Amino acid sequence: MTVDPTPVLRVTDLTTRFNTQDGTVHAVNGVSFDLADGEVLGVVGESGSGKSVTMMSLLRLIPTPPGEILAGQAIFEGDDLLSMDLGDLRKVRGGKVGFIFQDPMTSLNPVVTVGDQIVESLAVHQPGRRKAMRLRALELLQLVGIPSPEERLRCYPYELSGGMRQRVMIAIALACNPKVLVADEPTTALDVTIQAQILELVKGLREKLGMAVIWITHDLGVVAGLVDRVLVMYGGQIVEDAPVDEFYAQPRHPYSQGLLASLPSATSRGDKLVNIQGQPPDLRSAPASCSFAPRCPHAFDRCDRENPVLAAVSATRKVACWLDEVPVLVGAQSDETAKGQVGHGR
Amino acid sequence: MLWFIGRRAAIAVPTLVAISFIIFAILDLAPGDPTSHLPLTIPREVREQIRESMGVNDPFLVKWLLWVKQVMIHEPISLIEQLFNVQIGSGERTRVISWQSRGPVVETIAERLPQTTWVMGLAFVFGILIAVPVGVISAYKQYSVFDQIGTFVSMVGYSVPTFFTGLLAIVIFSVKLGWFPSYYDTTLEVTDWSSFVAQIKQIVLPVGVLSMFNAAALSRFTRSSMLDNLSEDYVRTARSKGLKEKRVLVRHVLRNSLIPVVTLIALQVPGIFAGALITEQIFRINGIGHLLISSIHGGDIPMVQTLSFLIAALTVLFNLVADVVYGMLDPRIRYD
Known part of the structure; x- marks a missing residue:
């Protein structure tokens, strides 16, 4: 995959907090990344690592209050999404950046027909005659592979299966030919065969339409088959940024290693699954040290004093870790010693 | 259906x-x-x-x-x-006769109904017109000053009975300020501008008191229904499509929130005909509520029986209407 060198989206130092009754939750802490034109970027991490909040912050879709975007820039086509006025941002939402959400069961309005929900998006960004927009909606349903689309246009969401609803969500997100498609765990709520279908669909659509895709997931198998580059998030920060093949061959951050090691394997039978010991970090205090340090098998004193910054370790990779040379675990799944190392913590 | x-x-x-x-x-x-x-x-x-x-x-x-x-x-x-104006059969049949007036009870009810429907209907309409916008804004700006005031007013409006607010309104607006008459004159006929003004003036207090009471409960209900829907995923989807906030609110959130509210409203319709027992006494409106009370006092059992039955029949009818409306508003409800 050749990647255009000028990014379509450049995010710098994005910081989002939630001011809740229990205190301030530091959900996203200084996240920076680039998204190249036509690139598929996978964002992985545990629940609560800030993947979704990061992406929703970009379009300011987090509820404010309690959410608050404290700092950062998100340059999209030369303009900062985080500081532009709401009217301009609305042109980007749905027009240039399409969003697919996790749960297709609840993400569609239950009392509005599928056709009207697609047309609604068209009416905002590409207003035209109603008939023409209906026709475009029909075309979109065909594009996402919905059988007998004429009938489906008049259906209510409850009349469709989960997979079909997610296809409708994709049709809505793609309605106005966006430059970027953000997919927030779009297959999590679906069963495995439907997951595969949706994955294939997005793959095909990306090749056909050429938009960049940000795919949020916690399924590393999905990442391997779909994405060009991986961002690993932990505790509201990006801890590793690597091309997908290099990431699988040689994860650099101890957390990435742990993630890969915990994948169940087809070759080692009867063993207990490997896990990363400990709990995800409490985000109620601002990170002053490496947030992974308490769970890291390689942690040393500097990790408790300073929070590592995301730094380039090669032309294509960035890692946020104080270890100069992280022990390399090649083929984490088959290596018994690697499992032991990562699994036991400290 | x-x-x-x-x-x-x-x-x-x-x-x-x-x-x-x-x-x-x-x-x-x-x-x-x-x-x-x-x-x-x-x-x-x-x-x-x-x-x-x-x-x-x-x-x-x-x-x-x-x-x-x-x-x-x-x-x-x-x-x-x-x-x-037709005759069915011989036209001779026994009717329910009032023990007080010695005439058919239905004729007395028909005489009293206009006053009640006029006052109660207006209070009903104004109540909805006040409650829905207040509920929507309160929910959208939850915990704002508007919401706090709205909550306070509706709590007071709902918990203080109308015989108190009614008397209070009479004391303030009729006795002290002299803006409106203290009672409702049902003999007044609207023939010209001045009698129209007099009609408006005498209806302000009872309608005001009753619509505040109606609005209090309904606005709370609208607010909580709106709040339930505002946090739904499809609202985020609507925003992610680039819709204006007003459209998100009206077409997506309000449309879903009104489903239970409309049902509640439909169930209140019989009240328009049943009248307000206490408020009618206070403002001396000789409507259905007044008739019921005086019939109970006078031991006019056929009248009380017929009135109670009519109210019950209307309640049954509007229960059905509420179900039908519910099905029309929410496509997920299927009755077949």
């Missing part, structure tokens, strides 16, 4: 018969004598004859069935005759 309505209407008939039995039985057990307000000089035997002629001494079942026949068959036919 038609099948559903037909089935529900069919079920309504035995329901109404059962209701009529309960109402009739309870009131029949109540102490009271139709001759008690006649002069004491009437001899005992004559009194007994009057009772006999009124059918008071008939067995309970006979009295009940006769009444059911009169209320459910004779009165509707008479009503149709009057409305369309």
Whole structure:
């Protein structure tokens, strides 16, 4: 995959907090990344690592209050999404950046027909005659592979299966030919065969339409088959940024290693699954040290004093870790010693 | 849907018969004598004859069935005759006769109904017009100053009874300020501008008090329904499509939030006809509520029975209407 060198989206130092009754939750802490034109970027991490909040912050879709975007820039086509006025941002939402959400069961309005929900998006960004927009909606349903689309246009969401609803969500997100498609765990709520279908669909659509895709997931198998580059998030920060093949061959951050090691394997039978010991970090205090340090098998004193910054370790990779040379675990799944190392913590 | 309505209407008939039995039985057990307000000089035997002629001494079942026949068959036919100026059959049939006025109860009810529907209907409409916007804004700006004030006012409005707010309004606006009359004059006919102004003036206080009371509960209900829907995923989807906030709110959130609210509103419609028992007393509106109270005082059992039954029948009817409206607003509800 050749990647255009000028990014379509450049995010710098994005910081989002939630001011809740229990205190301030530091959900996203200084996240920076680039998204190249036509690139598929996978964002992985545990629940609560800030993947979704990061992406929703970009379009300011987090509820404010309690959410608050404290700092950062998100340059999209030369303009900062985080500081532009709401009217301009609305042109980007749905027009240039399409969003697919996790749960297709609840993400569609239950009392509005599928056709009207697609047309609604068209009416905002590409207003035209109603008939023409209906026709475009029909075309979109065909594009996402919905059988007998004429009938489906008049259906209510409850009349469709989960997979079909997610296809409708994709049709809505793609309605106005966006430059970027953000997919927030779009297959999590679906069963495995439907997951595969949706994955294939997005793959095909990306090749056909050429938009960049940000795919949020916690399924590393999905990442391997779909994405060009991986961002690993932990505790509201990006801890590793690597091309997908290099990431699988040689994860650099101890957390990435742990993630890969915990994948169940087809070759080692009867063993207990490997896990990363400990709990995800409490985000109620601002990170002053490496947030992974308490769970890291390689942690040393500097990790408790300073929070590592995301730094380039090669032309294509960035890692946020104080270890100069992280022990390399090649083929984490088959290596018994690697499992032991990562699994036991400290 | 038609099948559903037909089935529900069919079920309504035995329901109404059962209701009529309960109402009739309870009131029949109540102490009271139709001759008690006649002069004491009437001899005992004559009194007994009057009772006999009124059918008071008939067995309970006979009295009940006769009444059911009169209320459910004779009165509707008479009503149709009057409305369309036709004669059905011989035109001779027994009617439910008031013990007080000695005339058919239905005619008295028809006299009283306009005052009640006029005041209650306006209060109902204004109540909705106030409650829905207040509920929507309160939910959208949750915990804002507007929401806090709205919450306070509706809590007060709901918990303070209308006989208090009504009297308070009379004391302030009629006695102290002299802006509005303290009672509702039902003999006033609107013929010209000044009588129209007088009509508006006398209706302000009762309608105001009642619509505040209606709005209080309804706005709370709208608010909580809005809050439930505002946090739904599809609202985020709507925003992610680039829709304006107003459209997100009206087309997506409000449309879903109104489903339970409209049901509640439909269930309140019988109240328009049933009248306000207490408020009508305070403002001296001689409507249905007033009629019911005075009939209870006067021991006019046929009137009380018929009024109670009419209110019950309307409640059954609007329950059905609420279900139908619910099905029309929410495509997920299927009745077949």
